[in-house]
Amino acid sequence: MATLRSFGAGAAVARAALAWIRRDQHAGVLERTNFHGRTVTLAGGPALAAGATAAAALGAGSGRLAAAAVTAGAVSGAVGLYDDIAGNRPEQKAAKGFAGHLGALREGRITSGLVKIAGVGAAGLVAGALVGSNRPSRLGRTTDVLLGAGVVAGLANLVNLLDLRPGRAIKAGAILGAPLAVGRRGGIAAGALGASAALLPDDLGEEIMLGDAGANALGALLGVALIARCGPGGRLAALTVLGALTAASEKISFTQVINDTPWLRALDELGRRPPQA
Numbered sequence: 001m002a003t004l005r006s007f008g009a010g011a012a013v014a015r016a017a018l019a020w021i022r023r024d025q026h027a028g029v030l031e032r033t034n035f036h037g038r039t040v041t042l043a044g045g046p047a048l049a050a051g052a053t054a055a056a057a058l059g060a061g062s063g064r065l066a067a068a069a070v071t072a073g074a075v076s077g078a079v080g081l082y083d084d085i086a087g088n089r090p091e092q093k094a095a096k097g098f099a100g101h102l103g104a105l106r107e108g109r110i111t112s113g114l115v116k117i118a119g120v121g122a123a124g125l126v127a128g129a130l131v132g133s134n135r136p137s138r139l140g141r142t143t144d145v146l147l148g149a150g151v152v153a154g155l156a157n158l159v160n161l162l163d164l165r166p167g168r169a170i171k172a173g174a175i176l177g178a179p180l181a182v183g184r185r186g187g188i189a190a191g192a193l194g195a196s197a198a199l200l201p202d203d204l205g206e207e208i209m210l211g212d213a214g215a216n217a218l219g220a221l222l223g224v225a226l227i228a229r230c231g232p233g234g235r236l237a238a239l240t241v242l243g244a245l246t247a248a249s250e251k252i253s254f255t256q257v258i259n260d261t262p263w264l265r266a267l268d269e270l271g272r273r274p275p276q277a
């Protein structure tokens with residue numbers, strides 16, 4: 001029942017936030033042209049971040065987990081929104097990927113992407129500390145916090161890397177989050193999934209985009225849900241996989257891999273608006 005309540009709250013807050021943002025007089029700054037050449041709005045990002053964060057905190061089950069969810073979701077969403085807006089400036093577009101942002105830093109430039117990376121990393125560290133550890137030694141607890149921070153930041157980045165086609169990031173979030181929404185401490189993931197599900201039709205219909213704000217917040221909250229339910233071994237395994245996928249993303253195109261794999265392509269295109277519509 002608590003999980004369903006969290007799911008419903010996420011959906012309700014996300015829909016209300018989307019309507020409110022789209023009515024704002026400054027909403028035009030969020031308009032972008034997508035890969036089909038259609039005009040869409042990035043309002044889906046802050047709407048998802050708001051709904052998912054509020055509902056995840058509601059379903060967290062404890063004050064510390066609620067604080068971890070709020071920190072991860074709100075901070076990741078905020079720095080993501082900053083990058084969505086500031087990163088659209090011509091001088092910011094040249095730096096691509098982690099290596100590009102570090103290269104800009106070596107040249108004395110602080111990019112909006114680097115601000116986002118630092119913000120998501122800091123949020124992951126605080127969230128990891130709030131989730132905590134049951135290990136008795138200081139070294140063990142510190143290791144758990146660092147592993148947790150890596151998982152939160154890594155999942156935020158992974159979901160963001162997948163947000164290149166309508167509905168792709170939300171579908172990936174659903175696949176990753178569904179097992180985490182079942183059973184004890186399932187409310188965190190359920191809240192994030194509820195907000196995502198409420199916005200999926202608009203995303204697939206190419207009316208909205210999640211952008212960094214939505215994708216980072218969704219991934220970070222799923223990261224909190226994961227580290228809240230697993231110990232050091234699970235966190236290390238998750239971080240290893242996330243690190244490998246992040247490294248691979250610098251060399252290969254996930255979109256190309258999806259297009260070249262029939263079952264992945266079918267899942268990716270499911271429910272999506274046809275190009276000629």
